[in-house]
Amino acid sequence: MIGRRTHDPERDAAIYVSGEMRPPERRRFEAHLLGCDDCWREVSLGREGRGMVEASREIAPPGLRDDIRAAISVAPVPRRLPRRLALVAAVVSVLAFSIFGAAQVRSRNQPLPIAAALTAARTETLAARGPSELPAPNLSSQGLQLVMGERVDLAGLTSDAFMYRNTAGETVLLFTSAAPFPVAHAATPLAAGVNGWTAQSDGMTLVCGDRPMNYLVIARDPSLVGLVQHGLITEPTPS
């Protein structure tokens, strides 16, 4: 600052306009300003520019808060495990977080449970609250092998989530719940005589129905969704 080092109008103006001068320094600088055209000009421009930056401040869109809550609600939380298992879990969680981090959440305008389910499907990550309470439907006749089944919280909607994989390695997620799932944004009704809806979101196909239980199926490949739906109707008995 002034009196302690070389006269530097840019630096002094930056500190002064940022409000970071201590009172004694500020008083000295303000006294100096009255007699220094360079510093006066730089401070004037700095103040003006700062006002413009402040005027450009924006408010986050209302839906963004909900999207973040939905994404966090399905983000994995590490559990306490025995040491050997903990190492495996650490590797898995690093992979999961990598996938999560890479994923771009685009479930805008969706009800929170739907947005949370979409995030889980897109990232192939289930944030378990515990083991699933209902047994997994056996869909092996559809060429789908169970990968995991967990109890999850979809932004307040308790659900059992089952992940299946086909021989090509593609995944499909089945969510079941005692409570009905909310209707997705821009959903269309299923065929006449069948309660439920279908929708497209984030490159995913969603199908929701209420028989033989409240269910929601999500996959990138629509044919996989159809296989699960068909399997639920034709082979409702749990494995």
Add this chain to the structure above:
Amino acid sequence: MDPREEFLSSTMGALDLVYNIARRMVPSVEDAQDLVQETYLAAFAAWVKGRKPDRVEPWLATICMNLARSRYRREARRPREVPMELAQGVADPSDPEREALASLDAAALRRAMWALEEGQRVALALVDIAGLSTREAAQAMGTPRGTVLSRLHRGRRSLARLLGDQVKGRQA
């Protein structure tokens, strides 16, 4: 307390701050929203591993900037003209200068911001919008404080020169 709730209650207050930084790191609203969500997910991943900061604002700002640099670097480097759909000026009716600033054409303001060098734009976002100190901004940007001060002042000065006539016209 559930770690998710603890995280959200500690960090959601900084959402506007992170969003404003993201808006100055990537050009489109959509990309900015994605960047904010990625920031929160990455922050949560660190949070549940016990890395809880003393102050969430500089911590989130740093994560946001690092993500933007690693994922959007190429796009962010080149200034582009984009609409400022959600810009909202903060006007104080008792202050004619503020009022004139708030009524500045939002698109012109945004174009002017994007005409600045990235380092200047980020320094302005961190200090003048997010309210970080220049020391915190220096830490977040990984540069000496002197560099931040220089970028700050040059950015402010450039904006004042680019748009000053508009403000004076409205005040008159």
